[in-house]
Amino acid sequence: MSNIRFLLLMAVVLFPASRFNAIAGDTANMEVHSSVPIACQAEIVSSQLLTITPLAINAVVRQTCNTTHDLSVTYNAASVISPSKLFITLEATLPSFKLSSAQVFAGLEPTESDKPVTIRYNAGTTAQRLELAQGWGITVTPR
Amino acid sequence: MRNVKASMAAFLASTLAFAVNAHAACNVSISNVSPIPNVVYDPFEGLARTVNYTVDFTNSGSDSCSVGLAIASPVQGVPRSFKNGSNELRYTLEWPGGAVFSNNITSPIGSISVSGGKTKSVTLRVRVGAGLIAPASTYADILTFRLFRVSSGPNVAIGTDRTASAAGVVEPRAQVNIAGASGAFGAPFALDRLDFGTLTLGAVRSAIVQVRATAPVSINVTSANLGKLKHVTLKTDPGVPYSLQIDGASVPLGSSGAAITRSPPITLDGVNYPMSVQVGDVVGRPSGNYQDTLTVNVSPL
Numbered sequence: 001m002s003n004i005r006f007l008l009l010m011a012v013v014l015f016p017a018s019r020f021n022a023i024a025g026d027t028a029n030m031e032v033h034s035s036v037p038i039a040c041q042a043e044i045v046s047s048q049l050l051t052i053t054p055l056a057i058n059a060v061v062r063q064t065c066n067t068t069h070d071l072s073v074t075y076n077a078a079s080v081i082s083p084s085k086l087f088i089t090l091e092a093t094l095p096s097f098k099l100s101s102a103q104v105f106a107g108l109e110p111t112e113s114d115k116p117v118t119i120r121y122n123a124g125t126t127a128q129r130l131e132l133a134q135g136w137g138i139t140v141t142p143r
Numbered sequence: 144m145r146n147v148k149a150s151m152a153a154f155l156a157s158t159l160a161f162a163v164n165a166h167a168a169c170n171v172s173i174s175n176v177s178p179i180p181n182v183v184y185d186p187f188e189g190l191a192r193t194v195n196y197t198v199d200f201t202n203s204g205s206d207s208c209s210v211g212l213a214i215a216s217p218v219q220g221v222p223r224s225f226k227n228g229s230n231e232l233r234y235t236l237e238w239p240g241g242a243v244f245s246n247n248i249t250s251p252i253g254s255i256s257v258s259g260g261k262t263k264s265v266t267l268r269v270r271v272g273a274g275l276i277a278p279a280s281t282y283a284d285i286l287t288f289r290l291f292r293v294s295s296g297p298n299v300a301i302g303t304d305r306t307a308s309a310a311g312v313v314e315p316r317a318q319v320n321i322a323g324a325s326g327a328f329g330a331p332f333a334l335d336r337l338d339f340g341t342l343t344l345g346a347v348r349s350a351i352v353q354v355r356a357t358a359p360v361s362i363n364v365t366s367a368n369l370g371k372l373k374h375v376t377l378k379t380d381p382g383v384p385y386s387l388q389i390d391g392a393s394v395p396l397g398s399s400g401a402a403i404t405r406s407p408p409i410t411l412d413g414v415n416y417p418m419s420v421q422v423g424d425v426v427g428r429p430s431g432n433y434q435d436t437l438t439v440n441v442s443p444l
Contacts, residue, residue: 024316030436031437032348032420032436033432034341035431035432112427
């Protein structure tokens, strides 16, 4: 018992409470915030009509979009009487889904790039294919 | 033979009478002053700090008597202070109940009755009040204790003066606060968020790093994202680099962080160091929210 008391006494003498006081320094945190707004645009850089019968178009589209987005190749539904025979690719990839007046490449990653688009159609009249060749377009939709 | 016996009886009687008179007198002295613990003081706690010690009065006479005590520092008549060179830390000495000893060896306070043949202890207090600041160091003072017999007449010094040393320790301390504008430490408001709004190349935002310390300090800044505003959800995005300046010094936010040293004035208000954050290249960054966390640490040197 006396040994324990002695050890306790020595502990108090050698390590007074002041040595265990709060940390001498101090810390402050600050969060730095910012944001980048969504900005998306797409344009047809070039479009080359290879043949009208069957319709064959090679084009290049430029996408500048800083968020996940959908790219739609649009056309006049009246000029495509056989939608199942209209084949569109974006960078050799088939569309995610088809609408009556558009084929949609969905969930594209943010990008600033030029990509090849092909349009192939072997149906309808020459006038309809010509209208499709002259009237197709693109739209970009941020998600 | 009869004369010899009479002489011896008279001698014994006078000796006994002397002894009785001597013990009957008030004969109090300061028999002990316990070691006075150091007053460990943190100026930024905003609290008074006190330590207690005891003074023992021993009455070697047989009659009770009341005594008071005076305590003086080497330079009397001025507010009491611990000293270290030209720096000082004011303090007071208190009698039980809070009465303050004046710094004058002829001005006793208190009245304590000590019975004959008894020792009485009184617990005194050393107090360093709140709201003081001094450079980190150990400060000392020498105290002289003088006892006075308290009676209806003038106080009469009795016994022998005793001396004891006392000390105050101001610990190395440093505090930091990030504020939106200059002001006294902690004012006008703390700032925990710096918002750039829409990121634009070269945009600058400013804040104030308020520091107060009892010693020169090292200001260390670390960035959670190593100096980049990182996209909150796109973890693989490289982020937007930014630069940081504090008090005109560029503070790199690389892997090991960076430190600058400063010697703020030893005041409770501290000093305001301007801080600026400037955004770097933002071209091509995905939309969304970006953020980083800066940690500013100050340590006394």
